Amino acid sequence: MAETFATPRSAAAQGAAGTRPILSVRQIEKVYGNRDSITHAINDISFDVMPGEFVGIMGPSGSGKTTLLNCVATIDTVTSGHILVDGRDITSLRARALSRFRRDDLGFIFQDSNLLDTLTGFENIALALTIKGERPASVRARVEQTAAALGVSEVLGKRPCQMSGGQRQRVAAARAMVADPKLVLADEPTGALDSRSASVILDTLSMMNGRLGATIMMVTHDSFAASFASRILFIKDGAVFNEILRGGLSRAEFFGRIMEVVTFLGGDVRDAG
Amino acid sequence: MLARLAVRNVRRSMRDYAVYFVTLVFGVAAFYAFNSVQSQSVLFDLRGVASADAFDLTARFLGMFSVLIACVLGFLVIYANRFLIRRRKREFGVYLLLGMRPAQVSAIVLMETACVGAASLAAGLVLGLALSQGLSFLTAGLFSIPMQQYRFVLSAEALRQTLLCFAIIFAVVALFNTLSLRRCRLVDLFGAAVRSERSRIRSPWVGLAGFAVAVGLLAWAYGTLLESGLTEFGAEFWKATALMVAGTFLFFWSAAGFAVAALERVPGVYFRGLAMFTTRQVASKVNTAFLSLSTVCVMLFFSLAVFSTGSGFVQVFSDGVEEGTLFDASLTADVYLALDGGDDEAAQAVREKAGAYGWDIARFFDESVPNWDEFVEKAAQADLYQPREGTDTYGALMERLGAGVDGGLQEEALAPQTVGVVGLSQFNAVRALAGRGPIELSAGTYAVNNAVALSEELSRAMAEEGVEIEVGGRVLSASGLYVEQPLSTSAFVTDGAMLVVPDETVEALRAAGEAPYASYLDLSYRTDRAEGDRLLEEALALALPAEGREGAQEPSYDRSPWPVTATYTADEVVEQSGGMRMMITYLALYIGFVFLITTAALLAIQQLSEASDSLARYRMLAEIGCERRMMFRSILVQVAVYFLAPLALAACHTACAVSVIARDVLDQLGVSVSDAVAAAAAFTALVYGGYLLVTYLASRGLVRASLGRRLLG
Numbered sequence: 009m010a011e012t013f014a015t016p017r018s019a020a021a022q023g024a025a026g027t028r029p030i031l032s033v034r035q036i037e038k039v040y041g042n043r044d045s046i047t048h049a050i051n052d053i054s055f056d057v058m059p060g061e062f063v064g065i066m067g068p069s070g071s072g073k074t075t076l077l078n079c080v081a082t083i084d085t086v087t088s089g090h091i092l093v094d095g096r097d098i099t100s101l102r103a104r105a106l107s108r109f110r111r112d113d114l115g116f117i118f119q120d121s122n123l124l125d126t127l128t129g130f131e132n133i134a135l136a137l138t139i140k141g142e143r144p145a146s147v148r149a150r151v152e153q154t155a156a157a158l159g160v161s162e163v164l165g166k167r168p169c170q171m172s173g174g175q176r177q178r179v180a181a182a183r184a185m186v187a188d189p190k191l192v193l194a195d196e197p198t199g200a201l202d203s204r205s206a207s208v209i210l211d212t213l214s215m216m217n218g219r220l221g222a223t224i225m226m227v228t229h230d231s232f233a234a235s236f237a238s239r240i241l242f243i244k245d246g247a248v249f250n251e252i253l254r255g256g257l258s259r260a261e262f263f264g265r266i267m268e269v270v271t272f273l274g275g276d277v278r279d280a281g
Numbered sequence: 282m283l284a285r286l287a288v289r290n291v292r293r294s295m296r297d298y299a300v301y302f303v304t305l306v307f308g309v310a311a312f313y314a315f316n317s318v319q320s321q322s323v324l325f326d327l328r329g330v331a332s333a334d335a336f337d338l339t340a341r342f343l344g345m346f347s348v349l350i351a352c353v354l355g356f357l358v359i360y361a362n363r364f365l366i367r368r369r370k371r372e373f374g375v376y377l378l379l380g381m382r383p384a385q386v387s388a389i390v391l392m393e394t395a396c397v398g399a400a401s402l403a404a405g406l407v408l409g410l411a412l413s414q415g416l417s418f419l420t421a422g423l424f425s426i427p428m429q430q431y432r433f434v435l436s437a438e439a440l441r442q443t444l445l446c447f448a449i450i451f452a453v454v455a456l457f458n459t460l461s462l463r464r465c466r467l468v469d470l471f472g473a474a475v476r477s478e479r480s481r482i483r484s485p486w487v488g489l490a491g492f493a494v495a496v497g498l499l500a501w502a503y504g505t506l507l508e509s510g511l512t513e514f515g516a517e518f519w520k521a522t523a524l525m526v527a528g529t530f531l532f533f534w535s536a537a538g539f540a541v542a543a544l545e546r547v548p549g550v551y552f553r554g555l556a557m558f559t560t561r562q563v564a565s566k567v568n569t570a571f572l573s574l575s576t577v578c579v580m581l582f583f584s585l586a587v588f589s590t591g592s593g594f595v596q597v598f599s600d601g602v603e604e605g606t607l608f609d610a611s612l613t614a615d616v617y618l619a620l621d622g623g624d625d626e627a628a629q630a631v632r633e634k635a636g637a638y639g640w641d642i643a644r645f646f647d648e649s650v651p652n653w654d655e656f657v658e659k660a661a662q663a664d665l666y667q668p669r670e671g672t673d674t675y676g677a678l679m680e681r682l683g684a685g686v687d688g689g690l691q692e693e694a695l696a697p698q699t700v701g702v703v704g705l706s707q708f709n710a711v712r713a714l715a716g717r718g719p720i721e722l723s724a725g726t727y728a729v730n731n732a733v734a735l736s737e738e739l740s741r742a743m744a745e746e747g748v749e750i751e752v753g754g755r756v757l758s759a760s761g762l763y764v765e766q767p768l769s770t771s772a773f774v775t776d777g778a779m780l781v782v783p784d785e786t787v788e789a790l791r792a793a794g795e796a797p798y799a800s801y802l803d804l805s806y807r808t809d810r811a812e813g814d815r816l817l818e819e820a821l822a823l824a825l826p827a828e829g830r831e832g833a834q835e836p837s838y839d840r841s842p843w844p845v846t847a848t849y850t851a852d853e854v855v856e857q858s859g860g861m862r863m864m865i866t867y868l869a870l871y872i873g874f875v876f877l878i879t880t881a882a883l884l885a886i887q888q889l890s891e892a893s894d895s896l897a898r899y900r901m902l903a904e905i906g907c908e909r910r911m912m913f914r915s916i917l918v919q920v921a922v923y924f925l926a927p928l929a930l931a932a933c934h935t936a937c938a939v940s941v942i943a944r945d946v947l948d949q950l951g952v953s954v955s956d957a958v959a960a961a962a963a964f965t966a967l968v969y970g971g972y973l974l975v976t977y978l979a980s981r982g983l984v985r986a987s988l989g990r991r992l993l994g
Contacts, residue, residue: 111905112906114906116904122904125898137552138556138557142552145548148552183905
């Protein structure tokens, strides 16, 4: 047991010795509330994500995992601590620089895909480029290239309401990828999908990570979804509770490991309660 | 408890209500102010009956149009309310879920409506009171009479009307709301929050075809209008109107699809910043709201046209006054009423009666009114003849001279008539009375008298030397003389394309049994005009007692084809033209203003609700890192396009209609519309631009408040 649930803090650093982490979370803390009632949503979390990693963040509801993602996404602020993306401290960025940071360095995949319903698939993907000021002439080629890589070429002319949930999510993934972000953030990307569509989008994420070299940080509470990641951080009560690496395991074996941790986590919660 | 909730709701959704509220206040104010016009008459020393009549008439017309205005405002209130209610369905759902009875929810909405209604009514009435005081000064200006002594006027009647009208509107709104809430089931109320994604997309080819047809229809409408003119409201006019409405409708139905299809093919524009988003936003809004956009466009057209032609018509009534009031008073005998009436007995009676006085109206009065000479200083009579036999018709002349009368209707009416003639000595007597020198004619020639712009072309052609015209079997040749001499006092000078012939010719006509078709007796008083008018009225009543009609107000004398059918006095004409000026100005302002604010408010409400429905989209844009400036620019473009598209089309319609009106009516009367058009444009820009700006700022504020500083940057 002890062996299984040890926290190999140095694992990531060992895995990619010599390279600088793309994301470096340093002792962040997030406190909600006022004088009378204080909620510690995040209580001292630190971790690194190396370039080309696919990190899963798991945890039960209320564990603080979405707050963590929002802080990294600069949609929310931390109370203390630092978040470094590619060496730059984003917690000290001013309001205007934040949107530029999100635009240039991040890609988002949300639970409900969050595509603009009035735009076609093509236009939704292209938007990530045009708001960056990409040369209009090269927009079409780049969108089509990314769409082809993610297998959504045939729905480019359709509007979100005409696509299946899985197609929508893959278009959202294409939008997140098309502008070459340093880090792709995925928030419960399978949350609103049936299991078949979920598999497809997860395969897509793996492919983005493996073939396109995207660095992905995915928040999920679904063990199956998490099993596609290369490393998983378990968060409980606002702190990193455990961390496991896929290493050379097959996905099915890794899934088994995750289930063990989840079961333990659940049991622990029940015990504590 | 419910009342507290209602008041709190209103206060909280102030932003939603603001545009609606302000418009309602303006509407109430205009409604009260224009309906109170009649009561302003106490401020003025109305010298004659005509001025009082003008007030009555204006008030009656304004009252009539108030029904239309009330309908328009009522429509706005109901529309805006439906919008606000629909957006709050979820909130009502929560009330029901918490165990409130539907009646209680209805009561809350009812109280909110009452709250906003009462507040806007109160504010509107205060503003209306102020506005109506301002209108009194405008009235003084239009009538060109001084205000006796200014005092605050409160019109109880207008107050009553305004309260009643808006009470009805709000009652209807309350009914609508209650019904729509009653009908709702809980599941629908919550379902309402789910964004409807069924905004229709039309294929670009359908859009293109529709757009082409729309442009074609509009071109056809313009062509029809330009060709047929606006002097008659015949089949052509209605055809043009129908085409214009259909074209407008189809234009907005297809414009969005067409614009998207066109823009998509220009990557340099479409793939720049938020252009795609902006285009799609506008397109989806226009596609779903094309009906209200076309309505808005038609109403704007109405408003612009009324604004820009109204003051033109006002000028008509100002300019005509001088030429129409050369004489203190004119008595008109429309002899043709008896002679052409087909009633031989009546014709014979007039011939006998007039014959007894040698057709001399002044002699008739001299003999029947003892004090006639005491107030009439000088009189001049002009007898107009249209000989039946051996005389050219206007139709024949137009054909022979190749000159026409502008406007199809007049030409048609004029063509079968024979040429009108007046004797030289009578003509010169009239000129002398107007203080002008005599004209001279040698035997066998004629001069042309024309005081109407419409028939100037024909008259000048008739006056050209070498032209010969047959009158009563004799051929007269043109002396080359062309004069513009109104023959009587009247609101509109109607003496056009008439020959002044030597006296022998007239004598020959008389000898041949011709009678004048009309006679004018122009008078100049020894006394001032007001006193003269009074004495003339007395004289008429004395000479021509109105038997058995004592109760009737006007006229106080017996009208007959001879000696007097109608009287016009210079004072009356001045007052009437003042009255017409007032009526037209007020109608134009009233209708134009209310239509303008209603349409602008409609668009503002739609855009604001669009902005609040799109908050999720802006949030997403912010999340993927779209800069604030870019988003705000997109909002500005969306609002501007949505406001300016109907305005632009309405401006095209107006340009067409106003140019036709100017060509057919106002230019004829020698009035230019360019100043009026400029003033209308400035006023529209101010009001409409104000609404546009407020809508933009409010939409921006909505996005800012929803996204917060962190996301918005």
